[in-house]
Amino acid sequence: MALGAVAALAVGAIPAQANEAVTYRSEMYVIRDPALAQNPDIVRVTLERDGNLDALGIQPSAAAGQAPSAAKPRIAAADPPYAVDSSRFPAGRKPADPYDYMNHANCLANAATAGQDAGWIKNRFSYCQIDLVWAVDLKCGPRGCQVIGAIGATSAVVGYGKIGSHPENATQRFADFRLVTTIVYTKGVFDQPNATMQATVRCAGEYRVGFGIPNDRACHPGKFETRKATIPQWRLDPNSYFDLLSDGYQPGAEFGEQLAQGVFKFEYEFTPKRDVDLKSVSPEGGLRFDSAFYLRDKQGSIFDRAVPGMAYRKSDAGVAGHAVHIDEARANPDATVPTKQGKRLLGGSSAPGDSLHRLTSARSEDSRARAERNRTVSTNFCKTVKMPPKPPEGGPFDCDEYAFASSYEGSARNEYDGAQYALDYTVRWVNSDQNQEAGRRLFGWQENDRILDLGRDQKLDPHDQERFYIPINP
Structure with a gap:
């Protein structure tokens, strides 16, 4: 969703005079409004004029750096819920494609739903969420702030639930994600070759019934936790991969379902030339892991914010x-x-x-x-x-x-x-x-x-x- 020719950011307020105190600050925005995610130029124009997004009802996002609370993670239901047609299971047989995953084109086509806090859950194994992330560099004086640098990026993340255990650990459950990040605008310090963007997945979970494994193992990153690259590198390769794991024992009635529920977020961090880290996180998604000994396939992971039908x-x-x-x-x-x-x-x-x-x-x-x-x-x-x-x-x-x-x-x-x-x-x-x-x-x-x-x-x-x-x- 790269923009065409974009005018340079103008002065958003009266600049400070030479004899007035001047300060610099930076702000981050994670925007979920589907209309804005599909039309990022609205954000740019508002920043040009005002130096902030107050007119759009959007406040700077809180600084990140911490995972969601690990105390009894709770999730709100997605809208709409999902339902599959019964003809997908003739005679009760397992479908040739048990997942029916979406791709990124499907995710973008459902931006109105994917932009909500719960994301779009196509089915229990297929999830997407779309963010518009902006970092703004400001020069401020007594009479207002001037935008001197900015970067905007759309991030579409697609999640894949799993049937079966992790391929490298028979007792772990897992899910993975593909993040496609499109840089839609850069100016000022974010045009410098050493400006970077980092994306990191965070998760906090809890075992619903205790069975001897600490809660910090209920949902945690695997090998693919973070990607940091320069802005030119993100433009060249917008694809990133992440995974989340959940520890367990071999499925068995003595441990029940080994049910673990987690909330996950993606953290975005920009570092412009002054080495000032700008951080923010997306809203939470919901994920559940289980080792249900009585199911045909004993282990798996699903996105649990949508009531199944x-x-x-x-x-x-x-x-x-x-x-x-x-x-x-x-x-x-x-x-x-x-x-x-x-x-x-x-x-x-x-x-x-x-x-x-x-x-x-x-x-x-x-x-x-x-x-x-x-x-x-x-x-x-x-x-x-x-x-x-x-x-x-x-x-x-x-x-x-x-x-x-x-x-x-x-x-x-x-x-x-x-x-x-x-x-x-x-x-x-x-x-x-x-x-x-x-x-x-x-x-x-x-x-x-x-x-x-x-x-x-x-x-x-x-x-x-x-x-x-x-x-x-x-």
Whole structure:
């Protein structure tokens, strides 16, 4: 996004007279506004006129040099959440490309979302964030400041979550990043051949359940932590590579999921000819590492700021009956069976309180027993006289249930979580092939996208009890 011919920076305020005290200072800005990231000339013009970005509502960023707080890192959800189509997992099979990574062109094309603090999360393995970074050198006197030097750069970072352990350490989980930095403007001290820019990745993490490894190993840089180069070198090669690691043990039930969550930032540092370091950091991204012994692929890393979702389509012949059941039931819960006024059927959105939590039989005996109980409650109702008769055509039929038996919101929830949840489920006769294919796709997605069973039996607060949602599309 290099600018064309750019006018030299003009005096932004009345210059100091010769007999007045003159001082020099420098300021840094990290700008996330997508409109400004795509039109950096607006920033340049404002700096020319004012010597600052107050008119754009942007203040200089705080000095960096420190990692995010290591005390219980917390993350806000990205907007929008992500959802994949269930057809990506036919018969529950692992896709040929389990990641579906984005590239930098995709990242730039989604600048409006990538410019938000949470970045753009295409899916659990694919993340991008776009910053516009400016450093400004100022000459100031009693009557104002004059811009005598400046540099502007757009930074687009794409992150890659992983399935499997680090190739050099079987107990470490990892993620890596590619940063593309485009220098869009330089003037003054930043035009000097010895002016440099440095980019560094920082991360602070925490193990959600302690198992003997210090928290400073929950998320830390690997071999590729920083790149420092002169401005001409950045222009010649805008690509930088970084990695983050998380220590663990071999996957096993004795250690649980070995869940580590971290917040990461990119720190930018400029050194003009006066050897004054200018530092600032980007907003935080969120990253999770796990060694879930019950998943098909035991170790991995994902970007956890977006609530994951999988969509069924009513037009998809493979799962149509199941999709129609969920859609109609959530639209009018009181008309479903078993009957209950004020019934709640969750999972229609990513909002807190309207999502589902995975229950997998492979995790523990308790999980297996609860999933089996969910299925038993549903099938037992389908055997009663209160169940409508099977349709005359379209069979053979299964007793299809929602919420899923493989969720904590399944039909037996009242037996575990309280009587208020009694009958908060729906059953319907659905074509057997479609019902079973829908179940296989759900399992395949949850395994591939690392949807964990972080339910009621762990000492985790509700924020950490991983949730998902099931949109229904036409």
